Amino acid sequence: MLKQPDYYIGLPQWSHPAWHESLFAGQQGTTELRGYSASFNSVEGNTTFYGLPSTDAVSRWRGESADDFRFSFKFPGEISHKSALSSVEAPLLAFLNRLAPLEHKLGMLWLQLPATFSPRELAVLGRFLALLPAGFSYAVEVRHPDFFSGGEADRRLTELLAATGVNRVSFDTRALFRHPASDPITQEAFKAKPRLPLRPVATAGAPMLRFISPLDRGLAEQELTYWADRVVKWIAQGRKPWLFFHTPDNAEAPLLARRFVELLGSGYRGMKPWPEPSQVQAGLF
Numbered sequence: 001m002l003k004q005p006d007y008y009i010g011l012p013q014w015s016h017p018a019w020h021e022s023l024f025a026g027q028q029g030t031t032e033l034r035g036y037s038a039s040f041n042s043v044e045g046n047t048t049f050y051g052l053p054s055t056d057a058v059s060r061w062r063g064e065s066a067d068d069f070r071f072s073f074k075f076p077g078e079i080s081h082k083s084a085l086s087s088v089e090a091p092l093l094a095f096l097n098r099l100a101p102l103e104h105k106l107g108m109l110w111l112q113l114p115a116t117f118s119p120r121e122l123a124v125l126g127r128f129l130a131l132l133p134a135g136f137s138y139a140v141e142v143r144h145p146d147f148f149s150g151g152e153a154d155r156r157l158t159e160l161l162a163a164t165g166v167n168r169v170s171f172d173t174r175a176l177f178r179h180p181a182s183d184p185i186t187q188e189a190f191k192a193k194p195r196l197p198l199r200p201v202a203t204a205g206a207p208m209l210r211f212i213s214p215l216d217r218g219l220a221e222q223e224l225t226y227w228a229d230r231v232v233k234w235i236a237q238g239r240k241p242w243l244f245f246h247t248p249d250n251a252e253a254p255l256l257a258r259r260f261v262e263l264l265g266s267g268y269r270g271m272k273p274w275p276e277p278s279q280v281q282a283g284l285f
Contacts, residue, residue, distance in 0.1 A: 006235050007270040008070055008107060008242045009261070010042035011253045018251035023274065037066040039274050040257070042107055044210070044244040045073040049112070052076070052098045062102050070107030072208075072242060073099060081114050084121070085128040092131060108208060108242050110139040110169060115194070118144045119153035122160060129164045139208040139242070141169035148197040161203035167242075168203045171196070171210040172227070175220035176248070186215055189248035200230055205239050212246040217256045224256075228263035235268065 014036035024035050036043070047053070053061075061071065076095055079088045099106055113125075125140070132138055140161060146153040161168050173193045180186070193212060200207075209227060213220035227243075234241050245257040261271045 003269055005041055005068070005240070005270045006268040007231060007240060008042040008072075009257055009271045010040045010044055010072070010244050011036075011257060012044045012046055012244060012246050012250060014040075014043050016250055016253070019254055022252075023254040031064050033061060033064040034066075037064075037069040039254075039272050041066070041068055041270060041272070042070045042072050042242060042244075045071055048095070048099075049074045049077045049080075052095065055098070055101070058099060058101050062105055065105060067105075069105055071099075071102055071105055072108040072110065072244070073106075075109065075111045080111055084117065085124050088128065089131065096133070096136075106136070108137045108139055108167075108206065110141060110208060112141045112169075113143060115143040115145075117142065119146050119156065122153075122156055126160055126164075129160070129166055137167070137206050138165075139167040139169050139206070141171060141208075141210070143194050143196065145196065148199050154199065158201055158203055165204045167206050167208050168199070168201050169208045169210060170198060170200050171212075172198055172223060173212055174198060175213050175223045179214040179216070179219045181215065183215065185248045202234060202237075202239055206242055207234055207239060208242040208244075210244050210246065211256075211260075212248070213256050215248050215252075217247055217252050217259070220256070221259075224260050224263055228260060228265070231264060232268075 015032035023039060024032070065071075076091060078091050079085065079095070083091070117125075129138070142157065147157050148154065158168070171194060173195060176186075176189060176193060177195050180190070189212070209231075211220075211223070211227065213223075231241050231243065243257075243260070245253050245260060247253050247256055257271065258274070
């Protein structure tokens with residue numbers, strides 16, 4: 001019987017051309033998902049925001065991933081953005097039914113709300129959360145500034161999530177915005193990512209972190225150290241964090257995650273050892 005991990009860790013995708021020089025080094029003859037899941041035990045699945053995967057794709061993912069792997073999927077934009085959580089019973093059921101064949105490999109399901117979703121809509125969020133069936137793990141990411149003020153709106157959101165057993169997503173973009181750069185990749189990330197205060201609140205048993213560094217991932221060392229300390233405390237409290245690491249183009253996202261695990265220290269089960277790279281590639285680490 002596999003030992004349960006202390007945390008789940010992953011990236012926003014399971015394949016990238018640049019990863020053949022790092023994560024997939026020495027893994028010829030295997031699918032990218034199988035190679036990815038040999039080291040990471042989760043993935044932040046964003047494609048479901050745009051549309052549901054085919055039934056064949058879901059079946060293939062289940063077969064190609066390690067047994068202890070867990071897929072984390074974003075709720076469709078049809079639910080969170082187009083319909084603003086109202087009258088969404090049909091698309092919600094379609095979403096859950098399409099992913100159901102993953103069985104035990106279906107992990108965190110997370111709802112990303114737009115910046116236009118304000119504290120005035122908290123009752124709408126409450127009604128939506130009441131629709132969610134038991135047996136799954138859920139998380140909510142908000143982007144309206146009032147939810148980060150430490151005031152009444154922040155408190156009401158925290159109370160709602162805690163009462164329903166839903167986790168709050170922390171999206172840490174501090175390192176990215178602390179190091180502005182003029183290159184096109186960084187500028188695109190500046191446009192796409194929210195610049196909001198950090199609210200590392202654990203409202204349930206599986207707090208979720210999304211973390212993005214600058215292109216030079218070494219510039220995020222301060223923030224990574226902060227999160228390593230926070231995750232150790234969460235684990236000590238009996239929580240099981242879900243951790244997803246990004247860079248502006250994700251080329252070095254595996255190395256960013258690996259650095260976080262080094263800071264976390266030994267003794268925690270989560271990320272598995274990478275296959276040994278060649279002597280030439282060893283210099284990358």
